[in-house]
Amino acid sequence: MNVASDIQLTLSEGLKSLYDHNVDAGQLALQPTRKEFAGTYTFVTFPYGKISKKNPMQTAEELGEFLKSNCKAVAGYNVVKGFLNIELDGSIWNSILNGILDDKTLETPVSNGKRMMVEYSSPNTNKPLHLGHLRNNFLGYSVSKIYEALGYDVVKVQIINDRGIHICKSMIAWLKFGDGETPESSGLKGDKLAGKYYVAFDKAYKEEIAKLQEEGISKEEAEKQAPLLLEAQEMLRKWEAKDPKVYALWQKMNGWVYDGFNTTYKQMGVEFDKLYYESDTYLLGKDEVEAGLEGGQFFEKEDGSVWIDLTADGLDEKIVRRSDGTAVYMTQDIGTAIQRNKEFEGLEKMVYTVGNEQDYHFKVLFLILKKLGYNWADGLYHLSYGMVDLPSGKMKSREGTVVDADDLMTEMVKTAEDHTRELGKIEGFTTEQANELYDTLGLGALKYFLLKVDPKKRMLFDPKESIEFQGNTGPFIQYTHARISAIKRRADELGITYGAVDTGLALDSIESELIFLLSDIKSKISLAAEEYSPSIIAQYVYDLAKDYNKFYAEKQIFGDDNDKVVQFRVALSVQVARQIKFGMSLLGIKVPERM
RNA sequence: GGCCCCUUAGUUCAAGGGAUAGAAUAGAAGUUUCCUAAACUUUAGAUCCAGGUUCGAGUCCUGGAGGGGCCA
Numbered sequence: 001m002n003v004a005s006d007i008q009l010t011l012s013e014g015l016k017s018l019y020d021h022n023v024d025a026g027q028l029a030l031q032p033t034r035k036e037f038a039g040t041y042t043f044v045t046f047p048y049g050k051i052s053k054k055n056p057m058q059t060a061e062e063l064g065e066f067l068k069s070n071c072k073a074v075a076g077y078n079v080v081k082g083f084l085n086i087e088l089d090g091s092i093w094n095s096i097l098n099g100i101l102d103d104k105t106l107e108t109p110v111s112n113g114k115r116m117m118v119e120y121s122s123p124n125t126n127k128p129l130h131l132g133h134l135r136n137n138f139l140g141y142s143v144s145k146i147y148e149a150l151g152y153d154v155v156k157v158q159i160i161n162d163r164g165i166h167i168c169k170s171m172i173a174w175l176k177f178g179d180g181e182t183p184e185s186s187g188l189k190g191d192k193l194a195g196k197y198y199v200a201f202d203k204a205y206k207e208e209i210a211k212l213q214e215e216g217i218s219k220e221e222a223e224k225q226a227p228l229l230l231e232a233q234e235m236l237r238k239w240e241a242k243d244p245k246v247y248a249l250w251q252k253m254n255g256w257v258y259d260g261f262n263t264t265y266k267q268m269g270v271e272f273d274k275l276y277y278e279s280d281t282y283l284l285g286k287d288e289v290e291a292g293l294e295g296g297q298f299f300e301k302e303d304g305s306v307w308i309d310l311t312a313d314g315l316d317e318k319i320v321r322r323s324d325g326t327a328v329y330m331t332q333d334i335g336t337a338i339q340r341n342k343e344f345e346g347l348e349k350m351v352y353t354v355g356n357e358q359d360y361h362f363k364v365l366f367l368i369l370k371k372l373g374y375n376w377a378d379g380l381y382h383l384s385y386g387m388v389d390l391p392s393g394k395m396k397s398r399e400g401t402v403v404d405a406d407d408l409m410t411e412m413v414k415t416a417e418d419h420t421r422e423l424g425k426i427e428g429f430t431t432e433q434a435n436e437l438y439d440t441l442g443l444g445a446l447k448y449f450l451l452k453v454d455p456k457k458r459m460l461f462d463p464k465e466s467i468e469f470q471g472n473t474g475p476f477i478q479y480t481h482a483r484i485s486a487i488k489r490r491a492d493e494l495g496i497t498y499g500a501v502d503t504g505l506a507l508d509s510i511e512s513e514l515i516f517l518l519s520d521i522k523s524k525i526s527l528a529a530e531e532y533s534p535s536i537i538a539q540y541v542y543d544l545a546k547d548y549n550k551f552y553a554e555k556q557i558f559g560d561d562n563d564k565v566v567q568f569r570v571a572l573s574v575q576v577a578r579q580i581k582f583g584m585s586l587l588g589i590k591v592p593e594r595m
Numbered sequence: 596g597g598c599c600c601c602u603u604a605g606u607u608c609a610a611g612g613g614a615u616a617g618a619a620u621a622g623a624a625g626u627u628u629c630c631u632a633a634a635c636u637u638u639a640g641a642u643c644c645a646g647g648u649u650c651g652a653g654u655c656c657u658g659g660a661g662g663g664g665c666c667a
Contacts, residue, residue, distance in 0.1 A: 029611080029613095031611090031613080034614065034615090036614090036615080037614080042613090042614085044613055044614090044651095046613075046650055046651070047613095047650090049650075056650080080614070081614070082613085082614090082650080082651090083613080083614060314598090315598090316597085316598085316666080355664095356599090356600070356664075356665095357663095357664055357665065358665085359599065359600080359664085359665075360598080360599070360664095360665055360666070361665085363599095384600095386600085386601085386663090386664095387663085387664085389663085393663090394663085394664095419633075420633090423632095423633065425631085425633085441633090452608070452609090453607090453608065453609095454608090454609085456600085456601095457600095457601075457608090458600090458601075458663075458664095459607085459608085460606095460607070460608095462606095462607090465606095465607095468607095468619085468620070469633055470619085470620080470633055470634090471618080471619040471620060471633095472607095472608075472609095472618060472619045472620085473619085473633085475633055476619095476633065476634085478633085479631080479633050479634075480633095480634090482631070482633095483630080483631055483634085486630065486631060487630060490630060491630095527611085531611095535608095535609090539609070539618095542618085542619095543618095546618085549634055549635070550634095550635070550636095552630080552631095552634080552635085553626090553634070553635040553636080554635085556629065556630070557630055558629095558630060559629075559630080573630095594631080595631085595633075
């Protein structure tokens with residue numbers, strides 16, 4: 001039983017019987033009524049003037065009258081200009097609440113039998129993870145959770161860029177300047193260690209370039225001739241030839257990096273079902289080039305390079321194989337996508353969580369796969385997100401403005417601790433419990449901060465102003481949950497049950513508003529999935545928490561003489577907590593029982 | 596040079612072509628013998644510019660300004 005769709009259906013019947021007009025009920029847009037007017041849903045009648053041959057106000061009147069007499073849930077209506085505000089029968093709210101209280105499918109959705117893949121994180125192994133990766137990981141993880149809530153079987157993956165010139169640079173520098181340093185000997189996290197030598201390489205390389213320039217060599221030439229670079233290139237060749245010594249070193253250093261990454265992922269609270277490595281996939285796609293040549297989708301130029309012409313689709317020509325026969329990124333991505341579809345049958349969707357600087361790349365990739373005739377290509381989606389900018393602009397490793405993921409998380413947890421101590425809120429906590437709380441709050445603040453913004457948009461992060469704990473923040477929502485947990489504890493002590501509520505109670509507007517919000521969660525999850533946007537969930541949970549706090553300030557939960565009212569308020573509160581907890585879990589955020 | 600994206604209170608973010616553009620924060624003023632004041636209440640404050648489409652434009656179209664990105 002869904003009130004909104006009941007109304008839509010009745011409206012479509014009304015349009016048919018009053019004006020002989022046929023519309024699909026689902027097409028009729030209902031919007032929530034603005035707070036300053038009476039009503040729950042609003043139907044805009046301006047567009048129907050042509051059909052009714054009446055002015056919008058009369059149209060609204062007639063439709064309102066029709067609804068009132070043909071839809072049980074509708075108790076009345078009011079018309080303001082072309083806006084038909086639909087007022088629901090007050091007794092309906094508690095019936096709706098009772099329906100929700102019982103609904104187990106929120107946390108344990110029914111499988112829809114569909115499977116999809118979400119790729120996120122996908123770092124290079126020469127540098128530690130930074131703020132941009134945090135946005136990427138939180139987004140990818142959250143989108144996975146959102147689709148799982150709809151009943152999808154979601155395979156979470158990442159592809160690690162573990163090969164290429166960048167890692168060779170770290171290896172060369174480590175050999176030259178490392179003096180055998182290991183994570184154990186130095187106490188450095190493995191990814192930090194590799195990053196350190198990547199930076200060391202860059203520094204030494206620049207010195208060599210400067211020296212060569214002093215000797216009268218042009219900058220461009222110097223950049224190509226610097227001995228260190230030549231060594232790195234030589235190492236890459238050896239790696240490709242599987243030279244045992246180089247291979248062993250490569251495995252050792254990457255192993256350190258993975259240990260480091262795993263620590264970071266664990267702190268982030270994300271996980272993967274399967275890892276891909278570029279060292280396994282970088283040769284994929286070459287057969288596809290041949291197939292594409294035969295199939296006529298690709299063509300060969302005089303120099304032997306292979307291209308695809310996408311000018312008819314408004315794009316340009318794109319290279320898929322160089323004249324020397326080597327592959328480009330595109331080739332590899334084509335091969336990997338095909339391999340994944342063989343490996344996991346029936347992938348309805350494949351989501352790539354990658355920054356928007358690669359918009360063009362994915363447009364081309366998806367189009368090529370479609371042209372190659374793969375019918376699953378329609379289910380490919382680039383979850384493109386904007387950069388996280390600093391007040392100074394883009395993060396630049398050269399200028400040392402990169403915000404390290406580990407450091408930032410540690411700092412957030414520390415801030416949570418300071419804040420909590422200041423408020424004196426850890427009485428009765430064991431050290432372990434307190435630390436868990438700081439973790440929950442610090443990470444919650446960070447994740448909420450990064451997820452509340454529409455993924456498509458770039459956003460600003462100011463390291464000097466630490467993320468807030470008041471207002472539209474993770475901790476505010478967590479606090480609301482903790483408050484309700486206290487209510488629940490007291491209700492249990494008092495022996496108050498919070499099962500089905502009495503449907504005969506008269507509710508205040510804040511109470512029916514809360515129930516309306518509660519009833520809206522599934523449509524919000526669907527919308528968030530459709531838009532690949534956790535921000536919709538974040539906004540929803542915030543609205544819920546905000547409304548609840550208003551209710552909490554206005555109403556005494558245990559102070560009413562009528563037991564049924566007390567029981568209703570407890571049940572309402574507990575359901576709000578349940579949905580906050582679930583909504584936050586879709587964002588990968590935990591909620592505490594007390595704080 | 597070609598292509599793509601962005602511009603909303605002082606600041607950080609909302610707004611599925613719909614009503615008087617919402618929050619948060621910073622500012623001002625208040626609320627605690629009462630279930631957690633990380634809360635609540637009140638107050639002031641914004642759509643880059645110029646055209647166009649529409650009954651109706653922050654949203655769609657054209658041009659311009661400013662910012663960012665991609666391709667060599």
